[in-house]
Amino acid sequence: xxxxxxxxxxxxxxxxxxxxxxxxxxxxxxxxxxxxxxxxxxxxxxxxxxxxxxxxxxxxxxxxxxxxxxxxxxxxxxxxxxxxxxxxxxxxxxxxxxxxxxxxxxxxxxxxxxxxxxxxxxxxxxxxxxxxxxxxxxxxxxxxxxxxxxxxxxxxxxxxxxxxxxxxxxxxxxxxxxxxxxxxxxxxxxxxxxxxxxxxxxxxxxxxxxxxxxxxxxxxxxxxxxxxxxxxxxxxxxxxxxxxxxxxxxxxx
Amino acid sequence: xxxxxxxxxxxxxxxxxxxxxxxxxxxxxxxxxxxxxxxxxxxxxxxxxxxxxxxxxxxxxxxxxxxxxxxxxxxxxxxxxxxxxxxxxxxxxxxxxxxxxxxxxxxxxxxxxxxxxxxxxxxxxxxxxxxxxxxxxxxxxxxxxxxxxxxxxxxxxxxxxxxxxxxxxxxxxxxxxxxxxxxxxxxxxxxxxxxxxxxxxxxxxxxxxxxxxxxxxxxxxxxxxxxxxxxxxxxxxxxxxxxxxxxxxxxxxxxxxxxxxxxxxxxxxxxxxxxxxxxxxxxxxxxxxxxxxxxxxxxxxxxxxxxxxxxxxxxxxxxxxxxxxxxxxxxxxxxxxxxxxxxxxxxxxx
Amino acid sequence: xxxxxxxxxxxxxxxxxxxxxxxxxxxxxxxxxxxxxxxxxxxxxxxxxxxxxxxxxxxxxxxxxxxxxxxxxxxxxxxxxxxxxxxxxxxxxxxxxxxxxxxxxxxxxxxxxxxxxxxxxxxxxxxxxxxxxxxxxxxxxxxxxxxxxxxxxxxxxxxxxxxxxxxxxxxxxxxxxxxxxxxxxxxxxxxxxxxxxxxxxxxxxxxxxxxxxxxxxxxxxxxxxxxxxxxxxxxxxxxxxxxxxxxxxxxxxxxxxxxxxxxxxxxxxxxxxxxxxxxxxxxxxxxxxxxxxxxxxxx
Numbered sequence: 001x002x003x004x005x006x007x008x009x010x011x012x013x014x015x016x017x018x019x020x021x022x023x024x025x026x027x028x029x030x031x032x033x034x035x036x037x038x039x040x041x042x043x044x045x046x047x048x049x050x051x052x053x054x055x056x057x058x059x060x061x062x063x064x065x066x067x068x069x070x071x072x073x074x075x076x077x078x079x080x081x082x083x084x085x086x087x088x089x090x091x092x093x094x095x096x097x098x099x100x101x102x103x104x105x106x107x108x109x110x111x112x113x114x115x116x117x118x119x120x121x122x123x124x125x126x127x128x129x130x131x132x133x134x135x136x137x138x139x140x141x142x143x144x145x146x147x148x149x150x151x152x153x154x155x156x157x158x159x160x161x162x163x164x165x166x167x168x169x170x171x172x173x174x175x176x177x178x179x180x181x182x183x184x185x186x187x188x189x190x191x192x193x194x195x196x197x198x199x200x201x202x203x204x205x206x207x208x209x210x211x212x213x214x215x216x217x218x219x220x221x222x223x224x225x226x227x228x229x230x231x232x233x234x235x236x237x238x239x240x241x242x243x244x245x246x247x248x249x250x251x252x253x
Numbered sequence: 254x255x256x257x258x259x260x261x262x263x264x265x266x267x268x269x270x271x272x273x274x275x276x277x278x279x280x281x282x283x284x285x286x287x288x289x290x291x292x293x294x295x296x297x298x299x300x301x302x303x304x305x306x307x308x309x310x311x312x313x314x315x316x317x318x319x320x321x322x323x324x325x326x327x328x329x330x331x332x333x334x335x336x337x338x339x340x341x342x343x344x345x346x347x348x349x350x351x352x353x354x355x356x357x358x359x360x361x362x363x364x365x366x367x368x369x370x371x372x373x374x375x376x377x378x379x380x381x382x383x384x385x386x387x388x389x390x391x392x393x394x395x396x397x398x399x400x401x402x403x404x405x406x407x408x409x410x411x412x413x414x415x416x417x418x419x420x421x422x423x424x425x426x427x428x429x430x431x432x433x434x435x436x437x438x439x440x441x442x443x444x445x446x447x448x449x450x451x452x453x454x455x456x457x458x459x460x461x462x463x464x465x466x467x468x469x470x471x472x473x474x475x476x477x478x479x480x481x482x483x484x485x486x487x488x489x490x491x492x493x494x495x496x497x498x499x500x501x502x503x504x505x506x507x508x509x510x511x512x513x514x515x516x517x518x519x520x521x522x523x524x525x526x527x528x529x530x531x532x533x534x535x536x537x538x539x540x541x542x543x544x545x546x547x548x549x550x551x552x553x554x555x556x557x558x559x560x561x562x563x564x565x566x567x568x569x570x571x572x573x574x575x576x577x578x579x580x581x582x583x584x585x586x587x588x589x590x591x592x593x594x595x596x597x598x599x600x601x602x603x
Numbered sequence: 604x605x606x607x608x609x610x611x612x613x614x615x616x617x618x619x620x621x622x623x624x625x626x627x628x629x630x631x632x633x634x635x636x637x638x639x640x641x642x643x644x645x646x647x648x649x650x651x652x653x654x655x656x657x658x659x660x661x662x663x664x665x666x667x668x669x670x671x672x673x674x675x676x677x678x679x680x681x682x683x684x685x686x687x688x689x690x691x692x693x694x695x696x697x698x699x700x701x702x703x704x705x706x707x708x709x710x711x712x713x714x715x716x717x718x719x720x721x722x723x724x725x726x727x728x729x730x731x732x733x734x735x736x737x738x739x740x741x742x743x744x745x746x747x748x749x750x751x752x753x754x755x756x757x758x759x760x761x762x763x764x765x766x767x768x769x770x771x772x773x774x775x776x777x778x779x780x781x782x783x784x785x786x787x788x789x790x791x792x793x794x795x796x797x798x799x800x801x802x803x804x805x806x807x808x809x810x811x812x813x814x815x816x817x818x819x820x821x822x823x824x825x826x827x828x829x830x831x832x833x834x835x836x837x838x839x840x841x842x843x844x845x846x847x848x849x850x851x852x853x854x855x856x857x858x859x860x861x862x863x864x865x866x867x868x869x870x871x872x873x874x875x876x877x878x879x880x881x882x883x884x885x886x887x888x889x890x891x892x893x894x895x896x897x898x899x900x901x902x
Contacts, residue, residue, distance in 0.1 A: 080791035094782040391879035571714025
């Protein structure tokens with residue numbers, strides 16, 4: 001469904017953030033992108049969604065294909081229209097809009113009123129905490145509520161590919177479990193494909209089908225989650241301890 | 254082998270205004286060229302260009318001030334002409350109405366203008382961005398209003414007969430003498446401005462320009478720094494205005510309009526906001542453009558009335574600002590630096 | 604009691620004029636919110652609109668074109684101009700720092716000023732019939748018909764804008780993009796479309812405002828001083844609030860009515876200074892204006 005062919009991403013014409021990263025996401029699967037701070041997880045997602053271009057960055061080499069179509073030269077809004085929904089890092093809600101308006105914004109590209117209403121019901125069902133806050137300005141919600149809202153908003157778009165950037169950031173352990181359970185549930189129910197960037201290896205590998213490990217802007221390992229779980233490299237890459245890459249048992253393909 | 258590039262070995266040397274022997278040579282050469290310029294003009298019977306040079310020097314001083322307030326400290330000012338106006342009127346009032354000598358009135362006029370800047374800075378303490386810009390604009394109109402309505406400033410007629418200064422018994426009366434006096438002031442102002450960027454305060458300015466919250470978290474007293482930015486910027490403006498008034502010997506309300514504020518901003522941006530050298534370049538570039546247009550208009554080569562020339566100047570300045578902002582946002586100075594870097598690296602890469 | 608009558612009269616005409624002020628201010632606020640441009644060239648757009656209107660309508664008594672056709676042409680050229688300005692100048696500013704678009708608008712201010720003067724010259728012109736003119740007597744009070752019409756137009760436009768921003772999908776998207784442009788784009792909101800809509804509205808409103816004011820004061824470059832008034836209205840009301848425009852417009856119009864009535868014989872040019880002084884006063888007390896959005900900051 002989504003293929004990254006050796007992409008190199010550069011910020012401001014100077015800073016190299018990704019160095020020939022390749023990965024593939026199959027339809028209906030949950031794929032997780034692991035790595036420490038600065039490994040290039042966010043940049044990978046931003047290259048896919050086009051947000052990179054709004055931050056003075058660009059993909060200088062390689063290509064990104066979504067369902068056979070090259071998207072690495074498109075604007076974020078064009079990419080969003082193809083059915084890719086990017087949940088940005090750090091709860092990027094619309095603070096002046098109410099919770100309900102935020103959710104409506106999620107469905108900005110949809111015109112099927114009944115379907116939208118149904119999905120809104122479903123989002124409220126998944127996140128019952130949001131029901132009573134519907135008319136509240138979202139800027140006044142707590143961190144956890146905002147994270148739920150952002151995921152709910154992304155679901156309202158009924159994306160075919162959902163990009164999630166650190167959904168666990170700054171949340172209580174209980175809430176992290178809930179959110180990942182919801183993601184798994186949505187993936188089963190709507191067959192939504194997901195690419196999740198995470199630092200929390202344990203919980204994300206628990207729901208994912210496949211994983212990639214990034215280190216210093218490169219893919220250093222990949223494999224099915226069962227395989228990755230067993231390997232010490234996960235721990236190594238996650239903690240950012242190894243800089244050689246020799247010890248990896250499965251080379252990048 | 255020729256040395257390419259500078260290798261700095263310690264921080265003090267890195268901060269030095271003039272880094273190397275070759276740099277010294279260049280500065281000395283430039284200064285002597287500037288000193289010789291009027292004689293060359295006299296020799297080639299182009300003395301009317303001296304007036305142009307003098308106004309350019311005055312404008313450089315004024316815009317250097319704006320560059321401190323806006324370019325370095327990031328406090329958008331649409332009212333910089335007000336400080337120039339205040340300096341000019343202060344000098345006029347002290348010399349004409351109160352009979353002070355020029356050299357007594359000049360520092361006081363400059364200081365008064367600085368205090369005016371300080372006052373404008375006070376509302377800016379709680380405001381940000383465009384709100385600051387509009388506050389300074391409002392201040393411009395308030396100063397104009399005050400000047401028009403109090404008696405001591407001569408109302409709408411302004412003040413005439415502002416005396417010229419004496420330097421060691423020498424009356425600074427002719428264009429050529431003014432040129433040297435203004436050149437000295439201008440070089441001093443450039444030095445002060447460059448020195449500011451090397452100081453603790455200059456670094457605080459850059460910090461609040463780039464991120465006010467982060468600067469505050471670093472322990473920079475943002476409010477105080479803003480006030481100082483306005484104060485110092487207005488000092489430069491006031492000095493320019495005071496010299497200006499004495500140079501043309503009159504001061505009137507329509508000498509400094511809101512358009513001057515706009516041109517100052519434009520010159521700063523075209524030269525390269527935040528950079529002293531860029532500011533100087535920008536002033537020269539725009540002043541030269543307008544002078545060339547003016548010469549074409551008055552030469553009769555193309556049938557242009559003086560009004561049409563003025564309107565064309567507006568349009569061309571506008572286009573210049575638009576083009577620079579769109580395609581060269583860091584101004585002439587960045588273009589120059591790129592050129593220099595390319596020259597140094599030649600023939601490797603572009 | 605003539606005193607009371609004068610006061611009521613001043614308030615009534617203040618409200619009518621305030622309506623026009625608020626309408627014009629809205630064009631500015633919408634550009635700021637949706638295209639993220641602090642558009643200092645706004646006054647020049649009003650002048651341009653007025654001159655275009657004069658070109659189509661002509662001086663009083665000798666209409667060049669039938670009024671409906673002229674109005675149609677004015678609207679078409681304003682919309683076209685909006686799209687053109689967006690395409691030529693401001694499309695490149697999407698995602699650039701606010702200072703860049705601010706300076707660009709200053710450049711545009713100079714360019715338009717020079718161009719308008721080159722094309723139409725500095726002399727003032729009288730604009731032919733657009734809205735009915737003349738006094739309307741209401742008991743003891745006098746209303747100017749042209750102000751009444753302008754007020755009506757302003758009211759309709761205000762309701763239109765409120766509807767646009769509160770009730771439509773595109774309005775919601777514009778508000779969302781003001782909050783968080785990147786997130787809005789990730790949901791498929793087109794930054795370019797927002798910018799286009801904003802510029803069309805901006806120049807349309809500037810043109811309408813320019814024509815309305817020119818109907819009373821004549822067409823000349825002096826109309827561009829309007830931007831000062833707009834800035835005052837906008838900053839009193841709050842840079843990003845439509846309701847603030849209405850409030851700011853009324854406060855400033857009534858305020859300057861009173862000061863010019865009672866003070867102008869003592870102080871030269873006091874009318875022009877009232878609005879900026881009121882603005883400074885409001886800003887000193889409320890830095891975000893009366894109705895401005897206070898950015899929600901949670902740590």
